[in-house]
Amino acid sequence: MDKNLENKFLEELDNHQNIIHKVCRTYTNNESAHKDLFQEITIQLWKAYPKFRGESKFSTWMYRVAFNTAISLYRKNKRDIDTGPIFDNMKELEYKEYNDEQDKQLDLLYKAIHSLNDIEKALALMYLEDKSYNEIASTLGITEINARVKMNRTKTKLKNILNP
Structure with a gap:
């Protein structure tokens, strides 16, 4: 994938990471599940990003992908998340802790x-x-x-x- 597209995705993801945390908090009950769902949503966002046409705000699109991922993942009770090689060539994305207390x-x-x-x-x-x-x-x-x-x-x- 194009390095500029990759960098743009990482920038948008970093700017709107709190959306993912909020969705994770809404659909999970513990930190381990929160982190798993966070990772799965990030993967799904990355996979779908080349199809993002910018017809809506990035944050609106991000919500839709995040909700769909959370709902489908937990309806199926899927716990094994295969990351595959998606992040191999990407910069490290810093996981920002979300304090829910x-x-x-x-x-x-x-x-x-x-x-x-x-x-x-x-x-x-x-x-x-x-x-x-x-x-x-x-x-x-x-x-x-x-x-x-x-x-x-x-x-x-x-x-x-x-x-x-």
Whole structure:
């Protein structure tokens, strides 16, 4: 692959790495699974990057790949991740630790989010990221109206979980 494309990918990945951490935190329950999922999402992003046309923001595209990877990986309960030679010629990517003990309220929120279904998890995460309904709809491949309806239902569900 072209070295410039490789460098651009690494730069974008480094700038938006927190997105992957957030998806990992939403779909995993421990650090080992978090790291495994982080690695798998990174691999899938790298494999899909040559097809990224820039028609959406990199971060929106990244969310879509990350969500799809997380959902498919954990629906299949796949634990063996084959990295293959993908990173052989790439610079070392520094794994930035994600501290999930900074805020007890945040921990409660993530516990509540873990009880949601896969689509609701994605909606909640993008809502917390202040994504527009248009971006949410685009990322999830649904209409904006459907995104609004699903978001309202997800908010109500979260409120009921957090305040029984």
